[in-house]
Amino acid sequence: MRGLKRNWQFHLMILPSLLFLIVFAYLPMAGIVMAFQDFKPWDGVFGSEWIGLENFRTMFERDDSIQVIWNTFIIAALKIIFNLVAPFTFAILLNEIRKAFISRTIQTLVYLPHFLSWVILGGILLNILSTDGGLVNRMLTSWFGIEPIFFLGDGNWFRFTVIASEVWKEFGYGTIVFLAALANINPSLYEAAEVDGATRWKQTLHITIPSLIPMAIVVGTLSLGNILNAGFDQIFNLYNPLVYEKGDILDTFVYRTAIEDGKFGFATAVGLFKSIVSMALIVISYRIAYKVANYRVF
Amino acid sequence: MYHKTTSYRVFNVFNTVFLLVLGLICVLPLVHVLAVSFSAKSAADANLVNLWPVEFTTVAYEKTINNPVFLSSVWVAVKRTLIGTVLTLVLACLAAYPMSKESSTFKARNIYAWVFVFTMIFQGGLVPFYVVIQNLNLINNFWVLVLPGAVNVWLTILLLNFFRGVPKELEEAALIDGAGHFRTLISIYLPVSLPALATLGLFSMVFHWNSWFDGLLYLQNKSDYPLATFLQTVIVQRDMSSMTFNPKEMELLSQKTVNAAQIFLGALPVLVVYPFLQKFFVKGLVLGSVKE
Missing domain, CATH: 1.20.5 (Single alpha-helices involved in coiled-coils or other helix-helix interfaces)
Structure with missing residues (x-):
């Protein structure tokens, strides 16, 4: 109580944010009881029928929801891998460019797509990937004689497009942490290697790459929490019924079952499944990152 | 060598x-x-355009900026961006200051920090969230674009970490002079944190400008949509109902050119702030995510 008296100003400062979090974060958490109900909007949370784990059983029995979990996992896992490998490689290559002007120009260009929304980028991709004379298919045809590809209409090509465009959007931005790590490498290491007559390739192999590994471990571990986050904004703005089989993910599935089919309890259960798996992975991965690299959020 | x-x-x-x-x-x-x-x-x-305009014309832009639905969506987007950013920054400053104290001076700090961080790692999900919004009568209400996201935990943590770097002596001097914590926050912490606040403000602005899903989910009238949501319906769902073309315009305008103009206008504000953003964000990102 003495603490409250002395620190009342502190509590007062946090109070507004706390109220917002209670209303817009913790109240919805209480709403997950709907996952155990046959929720009907007109009956509300208190009037709907309780059905135990029925919604979860449906989820693991329906072919489409199993497929959706699988799609989500594949797309998210590939995104995690390429979003680690591409910035890692790019940072090392960029580090070799000594002319500051060129290096800065390249950075300005590659960071840009990160700041544009998937609505804008989705609009651009729908335009340039169109089979009806889109820029990319026109180039493929006139340069390589390839028949137009259904990038957004064929399931396998859709997955490829989703992962490639994600990497295209994010690899530049992901480079930043690696560039920061590269700037922290002690120059005397390179000088010593130089004296020993090591080539640049040898220096990269034995100094640069090992120095970046801890950062790569942190980035990679922390992204594990995204293993069921395949990117709602991106998929929602690019997909269509033709590619549901290979491209539908948990978040879009939840949206359609809730908004279009009105199966609210079932949609909540699928969402809850995703939230719990993600939470478990986030907790584990932060523990690993803390143990291995002494990483802390605050 | x-x-x-x-x-x-x-x-x-x-x-x-x-x-x-x-x-x-x-x-x-x-x-x-x-x-x-x-x-x-x-x-x-005829797909003749590559990287340079063919038969230069600005009719697509004229048509777009004369569309009342487009204009009203720009206005909604500007409003939500400004109000949302100011609200987020004010809340973040207020919450980050006490949480930047050591737990020896502010015992409840760790509890608060976990209450904040837990919302990042676990969410109720789409349906429960919608039910809450509905019960608050926020459906079809402008404030649904601002209030639910007003507390940005990530941004608060970035600011908290920045506040920790402020020299303790400055604060102690102020407290000895009889200033309360509110005064210390406003006259000591905020002035030295202006670059950090500018960075976070720009991030928040870009985030608000780009947000489209909340508008699609909670608003039903096209005239209430923010620009990003309007663009989503026009470009992705190909809903052209807000535009009527008279026969003369049909000769000059195609859905392709009008869409392209709208995409570009939607991206334009982000492109305008991008140079400032780039100047700051490398620092801002490193500030929060890479620590020894």
Whole structure:
């Protein structure tokens, strides 16, 4: 109580944010009881029928929801891998460019797509990937004689497009942490290697790459929490019924079952499944990152 | 010296060219859309436009900015961006200051920190969230675009970490002079944190400008949509009902050029703040995510 008296100003400062979090974060958490109900909007949370784990059983029995979990996992896992490998490689290559002007120009260009929304980028991709004379298919045809590809209409090509465009959007931005790590490498290491007559390739192999590994471990571990986050904004703005089989993910599935089919309890259960798996992975991965690299959020 | 060997020089040339090409690939799609937006209907529909406008014209832009639904969506987007950013920054400053104290001076700090962070790692999900919004009577209400996201935990943590770097002596001097914590926050912490606040403010602005899903989910009238949501319905769902074309315009305008113009106008504010953003964000990102 003495603490409250002395620190009342502190509590007062946090109070507004706390109220917002209670209303817009913790109240919805209480709403997950709907996952155990046959929720009907007109009956509300208190009037709907309780059905135990029925919604979860449906989820693991329906072919489409199993497929959706699988799609989500594949797309998210590939995104995690390429979003680690591409910035890692790019940072090392960029580090070799000594002319500051060129290096800065390249950075300005590659960071840009990160700041544009998937609505804008989705609009651009729908335009340039169109089979009806889109820029990319026109180039493929006139340069390589390839028949137009259904990038957004064929399931396998859709997955490829989703992962490639994600990497295209994010690899530049992901480079930043690696560039920061590269700037922290002690120059005397390179000088010593130089004296020993090591080539640049040898220096990269034995100094640069090992120095970046801890950062790569942190980035990679922390992204594990995204293993069921395949990117709602991106998929929602690019997909269509033709590619549901290979491209539908948990978040879009939840949206359609809730908004279009009105199966609210079932949609909540699928969402809850995703939230719990993600939470478990986030907790584990932060523990690993803390143990291995002494990483802390605050 | 490796810099002088022939093989390294050859590598360097290829490397520079390769990275420049990658850099261009990141912006060329946008350049293409810009070129289409300034091209004539015939050229755009026949797919003759590459990276430069064919038969330059600005009719697509004239049509777009004369569309009342487009204009009202821009206004909604500007409103939500400004109000949302100010609210987020005020809340973040207020919450970050006490949480930046050591737990020895502010015991409840760790509890609060966990209450905040837990909302990042676990969410109720789409349906429960919708039910809450509905019960608060926020459906079809402008404030649904601002209030639910008002507390940005990530931004609060970034600011908290920044506040920790403020020299303790400054604060102690103020407290000894009899200033309360509110006064200390406003007259000591905020002035030295202006660069950090500018960074976070820009991030929040871009986030608000780009947000489209909340508008789609909670608003039913097109005239209430923010720009990003309006663009989503026009470009992705191909809903052209807000525009009527008279026969004369049909000769000049195609859906392609109008869409391209709208995409570009939607991206324009982000492109305008991008140079400022770039100046700051490298620092901002490193500030929060890389620590010894």
